Amino acid sequence: MDPKLTIAMSESDRTLKLLSGARRLPGFELDAQQATVEQIFINQVSEAMYDISELSLASYLIAKAGGDKRLTAIPVFLSRSFRHNAIYVRADSPWRHPSELKGRRFGFPEFQMTAAVWIRGMFREEWGIREGEPEWFTFRPERVPVNIPARLTEGDIFEALVEGRVDAIMSARRPPEKIFPATGEGGAIRRLIPNVWDEERAYYDRTGIFPIMHLVSLKSETAERYPELPKHLYELMLGIKNEGVAGLLETIKNNTSDPWIWESVERASRLMNDDIWPYGAQANWEQIVKFMGYLREDGLLKRDLAPEEVFHSSVLNT
Template sequence: MHKLPLTLACGRYDRTQALIDGRVQPDGVDLTFLPLRPGETFWRMLNHGEFDASEMSLSSYTILRSEGDTRFIAIPVFPSRIFRHSALYVRSDASIESPEDLKGKRVGVGDYQMTAAVWVRGFLTHDYGVKPEDIVWVTGKPIHSIKPPTGLTLQSIPADTTLEAMLERGEIDALISVMIPRGFGKTVRRLFRDSRKVEIEYYRKTRIFPIMHTLVLKTELYKEKPWLAVSLYQAFCRARDIAHRSMYDTDALTVSLPWIIDEVEGTRGLFGPQLWDYSIEGSLPTLDALLAYLDEQKLSKRRMSVDELFVPNIGPGLAEYLHATGEA
């Protein structure tokens, strides 16, 4: 049977490894999987449309859609999810001990609109009363040019330095970073000293497990072959499930962490049996919160709805039907 050639760019994660090494093949697809880092993937897809499908920043994608740019359409696969209280860094000798101490301070962020920063500003506003306009933002080059939100103080990074270097020299007071600074543990520390405890409490209160990235298809390709979205979705689910089964194996540990089994069991006790949800309904508190934050922070042109982001032919209906008929 002839299969559709398809090029997909996405990160190399445990939950995508079975797609990379070929143990999982999307039905009807001859897949070329390019295991690229997120920043490169986003830049090449947003600016040049180089791939048929790719991992994509959820905030950048939502902003595009709010502007009427419909080149891409998302599948409810979320390759990257991570709590971001642990992404706030200050100097080790700083007197900043609480989020409220950031008022009036200079905070660096590589891209003001990146999803991690949206989440950080969201919890700063809603949980600590620190609004975006209370901070001086020092930013890098955006992946997608947008009109800066009104009422903010935004300053560009000088061309001859980096945000990490500025933090080390005291030229900024704090840093939102998706990467761990090189000075961490020496000259740099996290603002939340026990970030895991804070993040667990945040999840218990909100049921939010922050989504960073989704998966997008070129819209024209989806319109021509809507079955492709379902095929990719099912393949990503199979790859994720393989990773989870492998991780929870006491015959010989597949992950180089001595207490990984206890970690899995403890996380299941908090999250339930599905640790990494790929569904709209299972991720609704998270999706609703991000869309609200993008609107509040004046990054999206209007308040988007979840239904506007994802393909319409993936949802619980098919699984429920197949279960009822005995085919599942």
């Protein structure tokens, strides 16, 4: 009988075939666990609960730099996202650019969450806002204990914005439709940056960065027991991701509910040199180094990590 491994990941075209059993990891039986992605992160970073799991890049790096050796990782990046579009203000706000938020009250769900680290890095590097110029607020406890220059606030982050307790927020999750309609217009709140999709493409064109949010972690003792597992899992998940991207371009039927998905994927392919969702250690290491710099500037990372500390030895050449 094949050994059984627990696995916890959000569902996407990069994971569903693995979680459903449509694609098998040879030599193993996978027991898919159900939880929100936020709960998966808490379970894994606090208890190393799963043999394999999706995990916040920031929390993983913070824990590793702090001496936690319970986890290792492979360079499979299940979530990547430009977060310019995730900054919101009230609909009647006068502000249209992040540089106008100096001295304002800015809310994050959590200070260490990867999206928040990227946004603060862009505040400093892209938009000229120095540390301490916005007043930071958070709305849930930190999943890895860290000292942060933010005030933990009770209540819902979207309600806090609507009620004026904060002036702007960053949320990886889309706001409720009752305050932010599907059109992105006409609600109680709006995105800060007009023409934000063009702004994100310009950012990529200028920097070459498609921000990494989540990677795939493995329990270190599981990787030690099955040393072939990390590389085999990487190769399987790379294949599933490539199949998913190819499926987006299949025109005999639309694999999504977006009428213009093919235009979007073709446009992204032109801009990103055909690899719109890159995996692998070597192609992504420069970005991870930059992200570690942002973590250090935030006071969240004690030291830089070497590639062999971040990723399992078997996938360093990917």
